[in-house]
Amino acid sequence: MATDGEQDVLRAAAMYYLQDMKMEVIARHLHTSRSTVSRLIKRAREMGLVEITLRPASSRAPGLGQSISATFGISTYVVPVPDSAEHVERLEQVAITTAKLLTSWFDSDMVMGIAWGTTLAAVSRHLTHKPTRGSTVVQLNGAANNRSSGIEYASDLISTFGTSFDAAVIHFPVPAFFDFPETKAAMWRERSVKRVLDVQRRADVALFSVGAVAGAVPSHVYSAGYLDDDDVRLLHSEGVVGDVCTVFLRADGSYKDVALNARATGPSPAKLHRVPRRICVVAGDNKVVPLLAALRSGVVTDLVVDEVTASRLLATVPARDTSGGRVTRALRGQPIRGRLGWPGDVQ
Template identity: 55%
Template sequence: MVERASSDPKVASALRAAQLYYLQDMTMDAIARELGTSRSSVSRLLSHARDTGLVEVRIHQPQGEELRLEEAIRERFGIAAHVVPAPRTLSDVERFERVALTAARQLPLHFDSNMTLGIAWGSTLDAISRHLPKKVTHNSTVVQLNGAGNTFTSGVDYASEILHRFGEAFGAAVQQFPVPAFFDDPRTKEAMWRERSTRRILDLQARADVVLFGLGSPFAEVPSRVYIGGYLDRADYRSLREEGIVGDVATVFYREDGSWQDIELNRRATGPGFTVLARASRRICVVSGIQKLASLRGAIAARLITDLVLDEDLAEALVDG
């Protein structure tokens, strides 16, 4: 779909090139002759049109392996899946980037004006934020779902950079959550949660229309930030092993059967409980790598996911398991 643009010269040129390429079926060489420019300049104009949201490319996939997996996931789990083709020759890092790019291109289909988007910081959201296309929205908000501070850093710079990219991509207001990822004492958290300034953010989180998250895992080749960023000490790791933890969403941990409420570390975690996340009508999980299969199964068992973006190998393992 090609949209109308403003009077900005670069935008106008990008729109003209996109109309000729996508609607008139002209080659880039023919467009270059018509616009009096080079083929490489036309390529850059088309990229600019896609990146700024002038053009939305949608693929209607015929019957094939990815579609078979998507249908199987929908039938078995009631989840709308988008399976990303990824040959087994790819490294986990390359697979991760491919899935993140796909998720970034899918998000504008689900987030629009007058909506609130909740995001859980982490390696996955960081990667997605770097690939977001532009989409202008109005009266929209991006809210941070969990704190990012620990004993080594406030986490503000890292989390705010991710939030800023989302806010800039959608023209949305950004609401940070400047608290630790984990409190030392659950009583401190309880007191903080009674503060009006904190309650304002918690209320925003609870009213989110869309939440976007990755799955933290201690087993993945692409490390989850919560496990490598100084957020957990030896006692915490021992507790996670003893309680059979397979992953976390927004620093709230869970087991493979989806249980989470009786996990001790969650009393100190600042991420929203899964009952809060479940209020969002669309809950988009982005995950890659076969090492996250147990994490994904647990998140599905917890009924956290309405939409899923994942790589082909992980989808196959999920369906076959």
């Protein structure tokens, strides 16, 4: 049974949002002050009694989300943004939506794997506190490089997710890329590393973006000393267009025979496939080609993407993909989960 205070919160919210009454009028009805009404309305939002959603009439988001979902067999959440929006604004809007989705998807006794990067750092800034019990956040790929340890950057990012959910945090203190495949093989036999890999294998949720080799806004892995010039030239010669969790992909989604992947510390698409929910977060024109590669690899179950990037993704997909070609066949049988299109539709 609701307390008197909770009843006041409900009454104030109903008068303000449903009856379009001004705060001064509500204050008279409730025999209180305008400032108290303002606090009651704020409390209603914090309690989840009120959710505010903007639905621009001209937005293409719902239709784009349904088209992407039908083409790739995934759940899609297209975030409405104006065509004129700058990259930073698009990234922030996508990050806000992703943070909200995570709050609804991640709960007690679950394990979430996080791949560090610029996009995930944006998501971390918009997380709200959700108490959980027995949950764990684990780093999916190493962070050290030949210019700096890289560990502080990744550690702060992963810790932010852990703090937001009251979750235990497990870091992965290895390089992003080993110099030699043999070194990686030896490290993977160490008990301390095997412990982290075991937690990664038990993940219920994986959160990652895609990295772009080219473009005006370089992804973190290509701009922060993780690869030298010879590595980048080798990637171009092998047809690599981007990466997921620092595992490199060609445009067709293939990755197994890319030489640098033998030195990468992130989970391959094959290993990520074991994770029930795999959330890919994307904003930016330079991410369209690597996003398509990730979708073709079948590594994504849930995509959060801005409206402009979603539109350009569909314009890039060859007709054979949208008409039951390679992409659709590769993903046939994977269910479409969740509701599509608008962030406000997420429950």
